[in-house]
Amino acid sequence: MNLRGAQAARFFAKPDPGTVGALIYGGDAMRVALKRQELIANLAGPGADDEMRLTRMSGAEAKSDPAAVLDALKAVGFFPGPRVVFVDGVTEAQGGPILQALSDWSDGDAALVVTAGALKKTSKLRKAFEAHPKAVAVGLYDEPMGREEVEAAIAAEGLSLTPEARRGVEALSQQLDPGDFRQTLTKLSLYAGGSEVDADAVALMAPATxxxxxxxxxxxxxxxxxxxxxxxxxxxxxxxxxxxxxxxxxxxxxxxxxxxxxxxxxxxxxxxxxxxxxxxxxxxxxxxxxxxxxxxxxxxxxxxxxxxxxxxxxxxxxxxxxxxxxxxxxxx
CATH class of the missing domain: 1.20.272.10 (Zinc Finger, Delta Prime; domain 3)
Known part of the structure; x- marks a missing residue:
């Protein structure tokens, strides 16, 4: 499936536990990294890294050992819980092992999360994830955050905002890239300490330089x-x-x-x-x-x-x- 906009935002926030794989691609590495982090956290749950339920490798490592991705998908972990195999920075030339692993996936295997740079419509990686009935492909582009993304980011920090502060935060979401925006919300949360945030606090925490x-x-x-x-x-x-x-x-x-x-x-x-x-x-x-x-x-x-x-x-x-x-x- 090919997901966009609000549909993609809902998937990242609450992915289907039966997801076989997800390809996240785009020219903005920060946007891709943030969405990849969100997806893996929601797929694997807390403690996945400590419990060795998350396997990481680069696209170059996958190409140098073509069986590594599939072996990692089928490996049995020591701890119960959902498992994720994450392959970072895959290029079209490194896509062979990914395509093979996606094709050979079977029930009980780990979920496969793949990130890549900008991919053309003719990309074999894109076509494979878009055509798979239980996999998704999400292209991220250099555009302002949508309303659902902003609301999800505010909720994640547990912020309570006055109407004026909310308008200020929404304005920041259109001016900052997602990484800086989330850092600003984190600083707001620490500054507020559970209290309601007003417009002055938003102006104070906004990154000027x-x-x-x-x-x-x-x-x-x-x-x-x-x-x-x-x-x-x-x-x-x-x-x-x-x-x-x-x-x-x-x-x-x-x-x-x-x-x-x-x-x-x-x-x-x-x-x-x-x-x-x-x-x-x-x-x-x-x-x-x-x-x-x-x-x-x-x-x-x-x-x-x-x-x-x-x-x-x-x-x-x-x-x-x-x-x-x-x-x-x-x-x-």
Missing amino acids: VDADTDQVIAAAAEGQAGAIGPLMQRLSGQGVAAVTLVIFATRHFQQLHTAAVAGGVGGLRPPVYGPRRDAMERQVRAWGARKLEGALALLMETDLTLRSSARAPDMAVMERAFIRLAMMARS
């Missing part, structure tokens, strides 16, 4: 300005920005640069880029080149895996080190 600071630190890394990274990271840390958010945004930026480098310039990017940012990206594409950008993306993928692992290193320190390494690469 987060987007600008995030863009600045990514630009500093891309242009080799290592000395600027430390102060910017301190500011972002003080604003409550998560390291995972930074690595997702940085990956998206360097993916755009790589696409432009391969295509011969930013003119081929969709959606197109205009203004000062276009000039900066053109400059960065010339300075890096496709091969170095591939190295940058590999570094960011390694950093993303480290942040999502059980490593004890402070997340923001890991991210700052990655940005500095990128800045060094830009200079070389």
Whole structure:
């Protein structure tokens, strides 16, 4: 099945326990990551990670060991409860093991959750999940959150809002990307401490400079300005920005640069880029080149895996080190 809009939002919030698989795809990695987290939490329930009922692997790992996905689906866990196999960042070229696992799924197997970037209508992955009677495909696009999504996010934080505060929150949902919006609601919840939230509190918690600071630190890394990274990271840390958010945004930026480098310039990017940012990206594409950008993306993928692992290193320190390494690469 192909789900959209309110139908997709209801599926993420309350998935059918009999779901065989779900493909979540889109060009905005943050939107895909948030929906994937929500779906896995609602499919597997609390404690899935600790009880080893959640198996993770990347698209590259699935391709290198074609039997790994199907073996993970059919593995019997030590703890009772629903199981999920999550395969992250699958490309069309890595889709073979996913298609085989979906075809060979049988009763009692784990649910299969797959994420991917933007996929064309002709994608074999899309067609397989859309055609399967017990699987779904959900495409996420760069558009404001719907009313049901906003209401679900407010309810998840247990917020009580005055009518004026609710209007302010709804306005923020149209201005911020989903990750920043949810972080803002979390800060509101902590600030309110169970009390009703008014419009002044919404205005106080709204991120005034987060987007600008995030863009600045990514630009500093891309242009080799290592000395600027430390102060910017301190500011972002003080604003409550998560390291995972930074690595997702940085990956998206360097993916755009790589696409432009391969295509011969930013003119081929969709959606197109205009203004000062276009000039900066053109400059960065010339300075890096496709091969170095591939190295940058590999570094960011390694950093993303480290942040999502059980490593004890402070997340923001890991991210700052990655940005500095990128800045060094830009200079070389």
